[in-house]
Amino acid sequence: MSLLSVEGISIHFGGLKAVDDVSFEVREGEVFTIVGPNGAGKSTIFNLISRFYDPSAGAIRFDGRDITRLKAEDIAPLGIARTFQNIELFDHSTVLQNLLVGRHRHRRSNFVANAFFLPSVRREEVEHREAIEKVIDFLDLQPYRNKMIAGLPYGVRKVVELARSLACEPKLLLLDEPASGLSVEETQDMAFWIEDIQKDMGVSVLMVEHDMSLVAQVSDRVLAIDHGAMLATGTPAEVQNDPLVIEAYLGREEA
Amino acid sequence: MRFQFKTEYNDDIRLYQDRVQLAWYVALLITAVSLPLFLGDFYISQVTFILIFSIAGMGIMLLVGHTGLVSLGHAAFLAAGAYSTVNLELLGVPFFLALPLGGLFAGVLGAVLAIPVLRLTGIYLAIATLALAIIIEDIIVLAEPLTGGVVGLSVDSIYLFSAAGPEINIYFTPFRFYYLALAVAALVALLYANILRSSTGRAFLAIRDSEVSARAMGINVARYKTLSFGLSCFITGLAGGLLAHFLGHINHEAFLILTSIELLMIVVIGGLGSIHGAFFGAIVFGMLPLTVSIAIETFGAPLGITSTTLPGLSTGIFAGLLVMFILVEPFGIYGRWLKIRTYFQLFPLYRRDMFRRHKSYLKTERMR
Numbered sequence: 001m002s003l004l005s006v007e008g009i010s011i012h013f014g015g016l017k018a019v020d021d022v023s024f025e026v027r028e029g030e031v032f033t034i035v036g037p038n039g040a041g042k043s044t045i046f047n048l049i050s051r052f053y054d055p056s057a058g059a060i061r062f063d064g065r066d067i068t069r070l071k072a073e074d075i076a077p078l079g080i081a082r083t084f085q086n087i088e089l090f091d092h093s094t095v096l097q098n099l100l101v102g103r104h105r106h107r108r109s110n111f112v113a114n115a116f117f118l119p120s121v122r123r124e125e126v127e128h129r130e131a132i133e134k135v136i137d138f139l140d141l142q143p144y145r146n147k148m149i150a151g152l153p154y155g156v157r158k159v160v161e162l163a164r165s166l167a168c169e170p171k172l173l174l175l176d177e178p179a180s181g182l183s184v185e186e187t188q189d190m191a192f193w194i195e196d197i198q199k200d201m202g203v204s205v206l207m208v209e210h211d212m213s214l215v216a217q218v219s220d221r222v223l224a225i226d227h228g229a230m231l232a233t234g235t236p237a238e239v240q241n242d243p244l245v246i247e248a249y250l251g252r253e254e255a
Numbered sequence: 256m257r258f259q260f261k262t263e264y265n266d267d268i269r270l271y272q273d274r275v276q277l278a279w280y281v282a283l284l285i286t287a288v289s290l291p292l293f294l295g296d297f298y299i300s301q302v303t304f305i306l307i308f309s310i311a312g313m314g315i316m317l318l319v320g321h322t323g324l325v326s327l328g329h330a331a332f333l334a335a336g337a338y339s340t341v342n343l344e345l346l347g348v349p350f351f352l353a354l355p356l357g358g359l360f361a362g363v364l365g366a367v368l369a370i371p372v373l374r375l376t377g378i379y380l381a382i383a384t385l386a387l388a389i390i391i392e393d394i395i396v397l398a399e400p401l402t403g404g405v406v407g408l409s410v411d412s413i414y415l416f417s418a419a420g421p422e423i424n425i426y427f428t429p430f431r432f433y434y435l436a437l438a439v440a441a442l443v444a445l446l447y448a449n450i451l452r453s454s455t456g457r458a459f460l461a462i463r464d465s466e467v468s469a470r471a472m473g474i475n476v477a478r479y480k481t482l483s484f485g486l487s488c489f490i491t492g493l494a495g496g497l498l499a500h501f502l503g504h505i506n507h508e509a510f511l512i513l514t515s516i517e518l519l520m521i522v523v524i525g526g527l528g529s530i531h532g533a534f535f536g537a538i539v540f541g542m543l544p545l546t547v548s549i550a551i552e553t554f555g556a557p558l559g560i561t562s563t564t565l566p567g568l569s570t571g572i573f574a575g576l577l578v579m580f581i582l583v584e585p586f587g588i589y590g591r592w593l594k595i596r597t598y599f600q601l602f603p604l605y606r607r608d609m610f611r612r613h614k615s616y617l618k619t620e621r622m623r
């Protein structure tokens with residue numbers, strides 16, 4: 001069953017075709033990875049799905065519903081959470097507050113109830129914290145719970161961003177280069193977490209990643225793109241050995 | 256050094272961090288309530304003035320400090336609250352209803368104006384709200400039936416529940432006025448703190464720090480900005496209603512551009528991003544003229560300086576303080592206080608660069 005299907009989407013910035021007629025689908029329960037050289041258009045695909053960019057052609061369907069024309073803020077409530085390649089956290093808030101923002105789509109009270117902090121609001125707050133405590137335990141973030149983001153090391157921020165997207169309790173998780181900038185050990189942790197997110201939590205994952213060993217370890221299927229166009233789809237091994245893909249990577253390195 | 260052990264979620268949700276902090280708040284409340292025992296009429300009315308500007312400061316803090324939007328036109332909403340409260344009272348509405356209704360009017364007005372204005376950001380938003388500050392003076396003069404034009408309106412005593420009383424007047428019953436302002440300030444602070452500890456306040460903070468990821472988390476940025484503007488104007492409008500009665504007579508000169516700028520200065524000097532900051536800023540703003548004139552009398556007399564030879568000195572000092580804070584202490588008085596407190600808590604382990612800002616990492620630029 002396909003959870004997300006992307007059907008022939010394109011977008012161009014001026015004369016540059018950043019994404020050109022790309023189609024793929026993410027099946028329920030799988031880890032699907034997009035690979036490609038720098039500037040291939042991977043992050044742009046993410047921004048199209050999370051509706052920051054409008055595609056010039058094509059359609060995006062999630063859970064049987066056409067989401068091509070929705071607003072960016074209407075995506076998370078459907079159950080799609082994402083991280084950003086360059087980490088977009090709320091820097092002047094604590095880790096806990098960041099994760100609580102992730103719970104936004106599960107809120108039930110309005111601002112008047114909030115101002116009077118009615119008993120229902122208190123119950124809701126306790127529930128949010130129970131949900132978040134599970135994420136904190138899962139990702140070993142206990143030592144940082146009340147720390148400001150602005151003072152945290154890069155590797156921890158990466159994990160906090162993953163935690164915030166998990167706090168959404170999404171059906172589909174979009175991870176833009178979850179291992180970039182991480183050490184070997186941190187990358188290994190990330191790989192285990194992604195496996196657990198898929199297997200134990202039953203969340204489908206769409207990922208962009210450059211680290212091929214991580215890709216091979218966690219991905220069910222891989223799509224390779226270059227210059228915005230699709231090169232190959234298949235298992236990690238198939239894609240890695242595809243002549244077009246090899247040429248795209250080598251061609252770039254020579255240039 | 257104090258350690259906080261949190262054993263249940265409510266420890267985290269409640270308004271104070273630990274027993275020590277609770278004790279401080281209780282002590283503060285007791286001091287505030289018993290203040291009329293120690294201070295005479297003159298000083299009580301000074302403190303009342305500070306409380307009114309603390310309320311206005313909380314209004315603008317919500318917008319500037321917690322949502323990251325700027326307004327150079329908040330005197331307009333101070334005026335909206337003042338004139339609507341007074342006009343409602345002239346129609347016979349008792350003060351305890353007229354004040355919240357006046358605030359509501361300012362809040363709705365703010366929310367409606369916010370819809371077009373909040374499409375702008377940064378300097379453009381500042382200019383648009385500054386325009387508001389400029390036209391409000393003319394609007395007040397032109398709307399003569401409601402505002403009394405250039406002459407203005409003279410404002411009667413407050414009749415809290417009905418014409419029978421209790422009557423509250425800053426000259427005849429300053430203690431009552433003080434308690435009224437204290438009650439409103441405490442109530443606003445409580446509601447404000449409640450908003451900050453629930454999803455609405457977190458949405459504001461999220462918008463302040465990263466609009467992109469706020470949207471990705473499902474926060475409707477336009478709607479929450481409008482809400483923040485409306486709530487901010489509501490609170491400022493409440494302060495306006497109290498201010499009208501405090502002044503006893505209002506015309507456009509009570510709501511100049513300078514007033515808007517002073518409101519903004521209050522929160523910057525007090526410390527952006529904390530409710531405490533609004534109070535600290537209002538204290539500086541309220542005490543400065545008095546401190547300056549006392550200083551001139553004691554030290555200026557031998558030099559032949561009087562307050563008439565140096566008009567505008569306290570405004571000048573206030574502006575100087577603003578520049579100084581922006582340069583050396585961007586987190587305001589509250590930020591400075593936190594540092595001093597940490598210093599004593601950790602003594603002798605405090606490190607000099609403990610509060611030095613860390614290098615910030617790459618930010619997404621493409622989506623800005």
Ligand SMILES: Nc1ncnc2c1ncn2[C@@H]1O[C@H](COP(=O)(O)OP(=O)(O)OP(=O)(O)O)[C@@H](O)[C@H]1O
Nearest residue numbers: 013018036037038039040041042043044045085621
């Ligand atoms: N908002 C934008 N305006 C103009 N050009 C853009 C914009 N966003 C992306 N591009 C361009 O589109 C192309 C694809 O960018 P994208 O960020 O998707 O690459 P990527 O595959 O994620 O690369 P990397 O591995 O470096 O992250 C690049 O040439 C980029 O400069």
Ligand SMILES: [Mg+2]
Nearest residue numbers: 042043044085
């Ligand atoms: Mg990218």
